[in-house]
Amino acid sequence: MSSQPHETSATTFAIVLAGGASSRLGGTDKTRMEVAGATTLERVLRSAHVDERIVVGPAGDGGPDLARIHGARFVLEDPPRSGPLAALARGVAEISGDLSDGPGGGATVLVLGGDMPLLRAETLTALTSTSASEQKVAALAGSDGHVQYLCAAWPLARLRAALDALEQSDGGWANLSLRRLYDQLGADELLTRRAAGAEDSDIDTPEALGAARDAAGPRIALAQIEVSEDVEVTRRTVRAAVAEAAAAGAQLVLLPEATLTPFGTDLHAIADAHHDSFEQLIQELATTHRLVVVAGSFTPADGGRVHNTVIARGPDDENRPADEDGPADENGPADEPLAADAAGAIGEPGAVRAEYRKIHLFDAYGSRESETVAPGEELVVIDLGGARLGIATCYDVRFPEQFSALARRGAQAILLPLAWADGPGKSEQLRLLLQARALDSTTVVLAADQAPPAQYTGKAARGIGQSAVIGPLGQIRQELGREPGLLVVDLDLEEVRDARAALPVLEHGVPLPRD
Incomplete structure (x- = not known):
């Protein structure tokens, strides 16, 4: 009824950062925590209505099924556990390989956290559409106005430029925070959309996990x-x-x-x-x-x-x-x-x-x-x-x-x-x-x-x-x-x-x- 064939010439991508173990959750991979009958990673993947999904993190036991059902591709950052910015750069490199036959200047990238179980498809679609039309970064903001760095749509060319500006002299982006990426943006380059309900929730603590489960119908x-x-x-x-x-x-x-x-x-x-x-x-x-x-x-x-x-x-x-x-x-x-x-x-x-x-x-x-x-x-x-x-x-x-x-x-x-x-x-x-x-x-x-x-x-x-x-x-x-x-x-x-x-x-x- 509503299924669409997978696009091979993708212009909209999602890079999902996954595999993060939380010490406050006993060292468990928080992207594989279950919320309302599905893991947080699966909930993120099924909310991202884009042409191609790239998950930066280990596939784990359920990876093949997630890849098959959601058209996702799993890749690992190199070296492993080198931080979120390095993981994001790995995802962008994967996109660049897909666009080897062209510059991909019009492509849009959703940058998402794999531990955000209540993201909404309509919100992600709106962020992507806004970014593509305005050629700016469109990010989700919580009720307190805080920008959720791992829920934002970027013009691919702008994302590449920001990463290039931060690449270390000896190569790579190890141990650099996502805040450094957003610090590259001018005052007029960032648009925000206010979150509704619990859609900006992420899983970092037992309390956050409990709140997400309580909110998820x-x-x-x-x-x-x-x-x-x-x-x-x-x-x-x-x-x-x-x-x-x-x-x-x-x-x-x-x-x-x-x-x-x-x-x-x-x-x-x-x-x-x-x-x-x-x-x-x-x-x-x-x-x-x-x-x-x-x-x-x-x-x-x-x-x-x-x-x-x-x-x-x-x-x-x-x-x-x-x-x-x-x-x-x-x-x-x-x-x-x-x-x-x-x-x-x-x-x-x-x-x-x-x-x-x-x-x-x-x-x-x-x-x-x-x-x-x-x-x-x-x-x-x-x-x-x-x-x-x-x-x-x-x-x-x-x-x-x-x-x-x-x-x-x-x-x-x-x-x-x-x-x-x-x-x-x-x-x-x-x-x-x-x-x-x-x-x-x-x-x-x-x-x-x-x-x-x-x-x-x-x-x-x-x-x-x-x-x-x-x-x-x-x-x-x-x-x-x-x-x-x-x-x-x-x-x-x-x-x-x-x-x-x-x-x-x-x-x-x-x-x-x-x-």
Whole structure:
């Protein structure tokens, strides 16, 4: 869906400095510490969306897999352990070898630390874009304004010049600090971008490691797919989307509303004939790929109607290998009791088994969803990887009280499958509503819409694309167009905590009189 072939004529590189052992961490290689199910080095590699990745440091046991999955190349500085500047120079030399057929004057280099587990792909993309367009150094800065030297994008020519100016008379850059590199820059050569949440965290101490683990939520994929009227075609599409999400390291994949069958079909007949097998497919994929799958379906209801049902399934506990069983993390208290079918132990995807029935039905813009769909009544949240996730569906997004109620039940993010109806102004409305609901609830809103069929001219809602990740203060973090695709986000729970401290709307809300 969204995978791209590896570029051989790379113009954007990442040099990742890895292999640093910390005495305060017992001499352990801090780039191989695990945070939220992946090593810090892997988390950095998968956030750097560039043409080529060079890791300066030992490959270790997992190096071949990292190289294969992320297109990374491992090299060693010479002599070893000669300091970060020498390691960076080794990476630049490797780039120079790749560009032997040209000067590479337009190339951009991301200089990254392999022990920064909460870097965001959109932030690194923004730094790279800024550096390339302005031909200056663009670096991440913490909330205190401190420049993070190992999260910056450099024009390759400027990086080479700064290294050349520091090379020692007997050759090499041994024992020189990165600060010396930045001292080469003029006052107008450095641009900064303020970090959000815990994205500027690095792992130097046990306390820093603990804080990073506390901030790191699950990796979630939003699969924007085209839903066919042919159930078997859609099943193949779902299989491919879940496999791609699993390959991207996702712990949960969100599929659109009405993934079972699109609106405009005989919902009741298809729910009767195919929901059970669709649910079995979702369970099978969850178990096979070891992640949670959340998808829109339809289940039979009284009076010839159906429920617009979102099903969430984690791996089947009965099929889990024995060595994967372990104690569940403790779950802090919620403001209200959970729906009975949604409770699950944090960090235990096998415990996730929930169903949410859409509460607000789309009787608007000439549509009458209530004629074929019966409303649900219960709010639902699920727990995964240290995070609590609320579930809502499409038209629910127009009702802020539902999102605030989910947040008061502890939700830090809200999963929102969509089959958004097209029409004048509807794209602008969707974007505005997603941002508003994130602000109302200070949650991360994760919206996965259907990709509209190219030749579709019918009146039933078949999506407009525009799947998006919205930050808890309404920032559009990532967004797709109308074509099928995949968005992947690592939840930063510190960002949600910061947003709620800055904008305590959940505390300030008071009951209002009703007419």
